[in-house]
Amino acid sequence: MIKRIILFMISSLMLLSLLIASCEQSEDTAGTIKQEDTGQKVTIGEEEEKEGEVVEEEGKEMVKDSMGRMVEKPEYGSIYTCFEAFSPQDWDEAFQPTWVSSGSRLVYQTLVEGDYSIGPTGTGEVGWRINPFPFPDYCTGILCESWEIVNETTLYFKIREGVHFQNRPPTNGREMTAEDIAYSLLRMVNSETSYNHKAYPFGREITSAIAVGKYELELTCAEGMLSRLWSGYVGTQGWTVPREAVEAYGDLREPLNTCGTGPFMVVDYIPDSSITYEKHENYWQKDPFHPENQLPYLDGVKVLIIADRSTQLAAFRTGKVEQMTSLTLEDKQYFEKTQPDIMWGKYLFNYFTIGWRVDRKPFDDIKVRKALSMAVDRQAIIDDYFQGDAELIQTICLNVPEFKMYYSSFDELTPGGQENYTYDVDRARELLEEAGYPDGFPTSVMCRSGSEAEMLQILAAYWAEIGVELELDIEESGSWNGRYYSGNYEQMVTFGHNPNRPEMLIQFTDGQPMNFSKVNDPKINAAFIESAATLLTDPERNYALVKEIIQYVIEQAYSFTPPSPYYYVAWHPWVKQYTGEVSIGSWPHFNIHTKYCWIDQDLKKSMGY
Structure with a gap:
């Protein structure tokens, strides 16, 4: 049943992508970006491992740069x-x-x-x-x-x-x-x-x-x-x-x-x-x-100020703009077929996290939080929904070079943390029964429409298997922001998990406006102060401290972070x-x-x- 839901969503997204591409090819979008026959010549199209490779053009003057590489001589103008x-x-x-x-x-x-x-x-x-x-x-x-x-x-x-x-x-x-x-x-x-x-x-x-x-x-x-x-x-x-x-x-x-x-x-x-x-x-x-x-x-x-997504894509496709970010795998696959000369880079960015209020029942009980975490087959979501193009563990910290000192792979997590990422429906049901919810319970999540709501429907199907009925409280951005920062949500809320600043720990520190799970844990509160004091003066101590606390947050299941998809930058x-x-x-x-x-x-x- 769950796999059918995922496959239906994928099929719908692929159909939408094809419709958008068809519209872009046949009409002048917004009246300002016109489709042109570019007569493009394929000059680059190697494997992804050769991302950003310098391509030497015939007749171009080559010079040695400060790293000792032979590159084209830079040109002024344009x-x-x-x-x-x-x-x-x-x-x-x-x-x-x-x-x-x-x-x-x-x-x-x-x-x-x-x-x-x-x-x-x-x-x-x-x-x-x-x-x-x-x-x-x-x-x-x-x-x-x-x-x-x-x-x-x-x-x-x-x-x-x-x-x-x-x-x-x-x-x-x-x-x-x-x-x-x-x-x-x-x-x-x-x-x-x-x-x-x-x-x-x-x-x-x-x-x-x-x-x-x-x-x-x-x-x-x-x-x-x-x-x-x-x-x-x-x-x-x-x-x-x-x-x-x-x-x-x-x-x-x-x-x-x-x-x-x-x-x-x-x-x-x-x-x-x-x-x-x-x-x-x-x-x-x-x-x-x-x-x-x-x-x-x-x-x-x-x-250029371009709000419309299809117009942005048309502007890039026709060479009216030099570069574009936040492209999806579907966008990349489309461009690779139609314009294989385009250069690509992939990156992780802020997807979303679910904060469940640990200051209220039922999420004040770690057994409930662990049960919901273990009831979701994250690897199936990666394989089927994201076509394998996503990362499993992204709580607080992204798996990127900038944060190598803070990031923990699955094998580095504590046994409790590893358990939370392990798909085990029978154990999830046992934990709910031990917590006093043998038949599950109803709950709600405040979220925004779009990709958040789509993913939440998948999670709702998983949680229904253990008796947890999830209602989506969908808000538009304006009202969502107001309720988001005022804490006006009953049980759960989706939020950007601020992966750019893992050392701050602000998502789980008492008194911080981005602590949407309403966590008040003395261990994290103390680490928040120590991290700020040691990042510049004793970085090695800071790195070890923050990495340990991130592992602790995962072990305590203070939030739920779905797998994070990769995005793409193209130029x-x-x-x-x-x-x-x-x-x-x-x-x-x-x-x-x-x-x-x-x-x-x-x-x-x-x-x-």
């Missing part, structure tokens, strides 16, 4: 076109966080960001397809040349000389100094409308930001908060803005008033249509693979010095690969685009 699903909600970090102030990502910079040279285009040590904590070992200095952990409450930064703001009034391209960074951080934390004011408040995560010299900066925090100081004000938030621009305009919420040190500046914005950026002509950074070359190579970036082969990086470090660094990549216009034209 406009890189990409898309966002929504217009930016804001442009000023003092009002909205960096992840929704998306239009400013190419304009402003933080003290550090992810090191592009250790990602897929470089050594491959990390994937740069998620948004992790900006671990110092994975970072490179941006507005700073170097940093030092002075003690358990103090960070010191040597600020980079020769970094200039973009050439627009009132800064007119002047040099940035440590005073600008100190001003920006304090402005952000003291703005009552900012995310940091609430999440990383003054007096706790930051107690001072002082320019101790023109190119020297000192940041301090309360005891035990050093990693949160680093996260909130060094590598995840903390864009540097010029004081005189804020004083001239009152704020920086208008796109043409933005002025940063980043590689591109906004020159045009049409709400719900497009953002146009031009190259910052006095940008400071050199190419890590070709240190003699000044970045960026591109003359500019064009961001056209004319995008060079790029291998599918999505976010180079953390939230503010989406699309920042555009300062490193370049466009092979000859190849693009030869392929009919």
